[in-house]
Every structure is written in structure tokens, then in C-alpha cells.
Amino acid sequence: MVTENHDKKGWKEIPIGGIIEEAGNAERYKTGTWRSFRPVHHPEKCTNCMICWVNCPDTAIKAGDVNSPDKGLVGKNDDPNLANFGGFDYEHCKGCGICAAVCPTKAIDMHPETEFLDKEGEE
Amino acid sequence: MVKKVLKALTGAECVAEAMRQINPDVVAAYPITPQTPIMHAFSQFVADGKVDTEFVTVESEHSAMSATVGASAAGSRAMTATSSNGLALMWEVVHIAASTRLPIVMNVVNRALSGPINIHCDHSDSMGCRDAGWIQLYSETGEEAYHNTIMAVRIAEHPDVLLPVMVCQDGFITSHSVETSEILDDETVKNFIGEHNGHHPLLKTENPVTVGPLDLFDYYFEHKRQQLDAMERAKPIIQSIFDEFGAIVGRKIEFFEPYMLDDAEEAVICLSSSCGTLRHVVDELRKQGRKVGLLKVRVFRPFDQNKLAEMIRHIPVVGVMDRSASFGAFGGPVFMEVRNAIADESQKPLTVNYIYGLGGREFTVEQAKQVFDELRQVRESGNPGIKVRTLGVRE
Incomplete structure (x- = not known):
């Protein structure tokens, strides 16, 4: 694996023994770069049941409110006491596909990341 | 005032005596010949209330080293001992102890590795893990094993070292033979090793840290570079601890x-x-x-x-x-x-x-x-x- 290491700290600057001195830092680890399949949401099939949100191992399904632009359009989606589908956190979604597998209305499907590249191969 | 007493002890008993005086917080061990008499004697000290140690009787050496690693990461002074195939069974955790920079002290009573199965002395066990990242001290006599064990605590826990230390003595030849050994008084040893507060202890909940996370191509190499540096930096520190202890026991101790x-x-x-x-x-x-x-x-x-x-x-x-x-x-x-x-x-x-x-x-x-x-x-x-x-x- 070729990596650009110039932006990372040198051996004299990091804690010894592999210790991470700061709690709750996993948020800064952008596991979204691991993804080869991207979940795509279809609001016209989504009931906002939030089963995807419960099952996502990386808390990469966002919970939205009644004004969520990504909310599902099937059934009740205007109760301020209930969450609505709020979109994906693509910085942390690894593309495991669990959300698509557990969705009872098939409102999420997985697409190869290559579909989202432009002609230069950039996202 | 330093008091010294001559005692007739085996090499194993010398180490147990050092461990009694060190009074570690946690000892996790599994019996294996010819290490067994160390833990036999030490467990008697535990049973008699002569130490405050939490003595963990585990089901294998893999668990012994794992429990010692856990205890050390929690911030306690942790020790174990083994021989031969027991060290071989600890293998993967031996490397983890060093790379996690845990100041564990382990006595290794050198015994040939199987096979064919053999219980007697050679150095194939500790030499086999010479690249594991542990400091290795070798002892000619029971008294030297006693000295090395006490000094090992100071070496391992030195803030510029923080590496585990293996104290080796020869199986049976040293571990089971009785010689006169000069034993220091408890207070002198206690003062020499001092208090242990741990490096980023897990149990210090007001400052939570992660120990043993995934470390891939981006930082693993930097952590290995730190280990190389720690070994180099340990050299003058070891000699200064040798000098300090040598002045107490009246001997010149050198690499x-x-x-x-x-x-x-x-x-x-x-x-x-x-x-x-x-x-x-x-x-x-x-x-x-x-x-x-x-x-x-x-x-x-x-x-x-x-x-x-x-x-x-x-x-x-x-x-x-x-x-x-x-x-x-x-x-x-x-x-x-x-x-x-x-x-x-x-x-x-x-x-x-x-x-x-x-x-x-x-x-x-x-x-x-x-x-x-x-x-x-x-x-x-x-x-x-x-x-x-x-x-x-x-x-």
C-alpha cells in the first residue's frame, strides 16, 4: 500500500505503545474510504422504520427530523416525536450493505463506487 | 541502614524472595518445570499473607501472559514466570507486552524446547524470543537472579524505557541448586524499586485511553521505530541502575x-x-x-x-x-x-x-x-x- 505519510506525525511525536490518549476519536477515522459499494436510498419506498439505523455497525445512518430532505415518503413522516431517515454519513459508511439487507421495503440498494466516478476517476 | 543476610536458597527461592520483597500487585502464572518452585514458594507467601499480591492461577501460559498484560495495562506492577514450552505458548502475547510498552518482569528458568521432550537446561526458550522486544538479563547464580529481578523492576518501569524485562537463570543447575545467597532487608528493596504509578493506566478513569488498537500501514512502523529507540536509550539507564544497585550490594554490575x-x-x-x-x-x-x-x-x-x-x-x-x-x-x-x-x-x-x-x-x-x-x-x-x-x- 502506497501512502502519503507527509501529513502524519513522526515517531517522536506520537504516544508510545500504540496508545490512543483521546477518547471518542473514532469519529475522526474516515472509514468511508474503505467503501467499494455505496448504499443508495429510495424515499418513495421508505417508511422511516429506522431498522437500518438500528443495524448499522458504524452509526453511518443519520436520524433526521420531520424536515429531513431525505425522509421516506411512505406512511407517517410528520410526527415530531419520531425520527425520519436522515441520509448516510458517507465519511464513515464502509459499504457493508447491512442496511440494504435488513430494509423490509427494499428502499436501500448497493451500487459499485465506480458508478460515482467522473471521467478522470475522481469522485 | 542496609542489612544483608546470608541464606541457603535455590535459584528459584532467590527469585521468590525477590518477588516477596517487590510485592507486586498482580502475579499470574501457570506451573511448568523447572519454573514451578518459584511460584510454589511465592504462592506460599500469598497464602501466608506476606504479600498483597492478587495471585491469578490461570489455565495456560498464554493466559498467564495475557493476564499479566491486562494487569500491567491497568496500571499495576505485574509479574510472571515460565520456562521452555510455557514461554513458547506465551509467544504472541510476549510480543504484545513489548509493543504495548508494558513494564512486566518475567523470570524465565531456561529449559530446552521440545522436542524431543526434555526438561533440562538450555537457552533455546529465551533465545528464541530474543527479537520479541524484551530486555533480557542472564543470571549466573541464584543471587544474581535475585539481583536481576529487583533491578528489572526499576529498568522496566523507567519512564524512558517502559519495556518488559526477562530475567533468565539456568533450569535445575541454578533453579534447584542450593547456594548461599546474600539477601537484602525488605525496606532496602522497597525503597530501591519505589512506587509504581503506571504509564497511562487503564483504571485511571478520569483520563480514558485506548490500549491495543488496530495500527496499520500508517503508524505501526512509527511504533516499531519507538521500540528500537527505547532499546538504545535503555543502555545507559540499565548501567546507571546497575551502578546504583551495585553500590548497595557491594558489587560491580555490568553488561x-x-x-x-x-x-x-x-x-x-x-x-x-x-x-x-x-x-x-x-x-x-x-x-x-x-x-x-x-x-x-x-x-x-x-x-x-x-x-x-x-x-x-x-x-x-x-x-x-x-x-x-x-x-x-x-x-x-x-x-x-x-x-x-x-x-x-x-x-x-x-x-x-x-x-x-x-x-x-x-x-x-x-x-x-x-x-x-x-x-x-x-x-x-x-x-x-x-x-x-x-x-x-x-x-
Whole structure:
């Protein structure tokens, strides 16, 4: 694996023994770069049941409110006491596909990341 | 006021005595010959309430090292002991202890690795993990094992070191033989080792840290670079702790302990109990007018190549004793280090390696004399002949 290491700290600057001195830092680890399949949401099939949100191992399904632009359009989606589908956190979604597998209305499907590249191969 | 008492103790009992005085927070161990008498004696101290240690009786050595790692990461002073196949079963966790920079002290009572199965002394167990990242101290006698164990606590826990330390003594030869050993009073040992507060202890909940996370291509190498640096930095720290403790016990303690080396024409480099036999033979041959000497290796990791080169570069011929074989390599582990240390010297000894004593094969006075006689032949002929030889094996 070729990596650009110039932006990372040198051996004299990091804690010894592999210790991470700061709690709750996993948020800064952008596991979204691991993804080869991207979940795509279809609001016209989504009931906002939030089963995807419960099952996502990386808390990469966002919970939205009644004004969520990504909310599902099937059934009740205007109760301020209930969450609505709020979109994906693509910085942390690894593309495991669990959300698509557990969705009872098939409102999420997985697409190869290559579909989202432009002609230069950039996202 | 330092008080010293002479006691008749086995090497194993000497270590148990050191552990009683160290009073570690946690000891996790599994019995294996010839380590067992250490934990036998220590568990008696636990049962008698002479220590405050949480003694964890685990189901295997893999668990013993794992529990010790957990205890050390939690911030406690943690110790264990093992031998041979027990060390082999600890293998993966031995590396984790070092790379997690946990100041664990482990006594290894050297025993041959299976197979064929054998319970007696050689150094194949600890030499097998010489690249694991542990500091390794070797002990000639029970008293040295006692000293090394006490000093190991200070070395391991030094904030600029933070590496685990393995204290080795020879199985049965040292561990089960009774000699008079000078034991310090409890207060002196307690004051010497001091308090242990741990480095980023897990149980310090106001400052939560993650221990043992995934470490891939982006930072693993930097952590290994730190380990290389820690071993290098440990060298002067170890010597300063040796000096400090040496002043208490009235001995000069060094990485390499010379005996009759200054004018030596032939010298032998050796570790652990065989040094006693060799010193006796050096004395005998000196009486006959032979200029022979001995260099005892007390610290094998980190290996101070500069110091060694300085001490042996003037000697015409050096024999290197290895109580373990490195199959397919050019000589045993000690030989490789010695050759490497002198490689760039303009004046350097001819070297011959002796693989000896495997599986507890007795190392005799006659064998030691044979070594010095062969080294003399090498010096007189200027030709080392077979550079890697076996000693005491039947043709």
C-alpha cells in the first residue's frame, strides 16, 4: 500500500505503545474510504422504520427530523416525536450493505463506487 | 541502614524472595518445570499473607501472559514466570507486552524446547524470543537472579524505557541448586524499586485511553521505530541502575563482566551458570601460566555492541559459547552478536563458536579445558578451522 505519510506525525511525536490518549476519536477515522459499494436510498419506498439505523455497525445512518430532505415518503413522516431517515454519513459508511439487507421495503440498494466516478476517476 | 543476610536458597527461592520483597500487585502464572518452585514458594507467601499480591492461577501460559498484560495495562506492577514450552505458548502475547510498552518482569528458568521432550537446561526458550522486544538479563547464580529481578523492576518501569524485562537463570543447575545467597532487608528493596504509578493506566478513569488498537500501514512502523529507540536509550539507564544497585550490594554490575581479560590470549564469552565452570578453569590454567580469560554476558538485550568490541578487540582468539542452536544459521545467537559487534574493527579476534549443553548435557571442566586448548591451537596456527563446533556431543 502506497501512502502519503507527509501529513502524519513522526515517531517522536506520537504516544508510545500504540496508545490512543483521546477518547471518542473514532469519529475522526474516515472509514468511508474503505467503501467499494455505496448504499443508495429510495424515499418513495421508505417508511422511516429506522431498522437500518438500528443495524448499522458504524452509526453511518443519520436520524433526521420531520424536515429531513431525505425522509421516506411512505406512511407517517410528520410526527415530531419520531425520527425520519436522515441520509448516510458517507465519511464513515464502509459499504457493508447491512442496511440494504435488513430494509423490509427494499428502499436501500448497493451500487459499485465506480458508478460515482467522473471521467478522470475522481469522485 | 542496609542489612544483608546470608541464606541457603535455590535459584528459584532467590527469585521468590525477590518477588516477596517487590510485592507486586498482580502475579499470574501457570506451573511448568523447572519454573514451578518459584511460584510454589511465592504462592506460599500469598497464602501466608506476606504479600498483597492478587495471585491469578490461570489455565495456560498464554493466559498467564495475557493476564499479566491486562494487569500491567491497568496500571499495576505485574509479574510472571515460565520456562521452555510455557514461554513458547506465551509467544504472541510476549510480543504484545513489548509493543504495548508494558513494564512486566518475567523470570524465565531456561529449559530446552521440545522436542524431543526434555526438561533440562538450555537457552533455546529465551533465545528464541530474543527479537520479541524484551530486555533480557542472564543470571549466573541464584543471587544474581535475585539481583536481576529487583533491578528489572526499576529498568522496566523507567519512564524512558517502559519495556518488559526477562530475567533468565539456568533450569535445575541454578533453579534447584542450593547456594548461599546474600539477601537484602525488605525496606532496602522497597525503597530501591519505589512506587509504581503506571504509564497511562487503564483504571485511571478520569483520563480514558485506548490500549491495543488496530495500527496499520500508517503508524505501526512509527511504533516499531519507538521500540528500537527505547532499546538504545535503555543502555545507559540499565548501567546507571546497575551502578546504583551495585553500590548497595557491594558489587560491580555490568553488561559484560570481564574476568582476567586484560592480557588474555584466549578468552571465552558465555552466559549464565557455565561462567562458574569457566572461571574455575581460567583460574586453573592461569596457575599453569596460560593467559586465558572469560567474559560473562549479563545483558543480552539490548546488546551493547560498542562496549563488547572495546572489551575484546585486543584478544587474539575468542570462543563464543552458545547453549542453543540456530538451525541453518552461521552459529548460535551469541556468536552472531559477537561477530557482528567486531565486524568493523580493524583489530579483532579470530572467533570460534561452541554449541554446547543442549537439553541439559553437562558442561564439564574437561569440556572447558578442551575449549581453551582448541582456542590456543587456533591462535598458534592463525587458522580458525571449523568456525561453528559442537561440544560434548557423541560422534
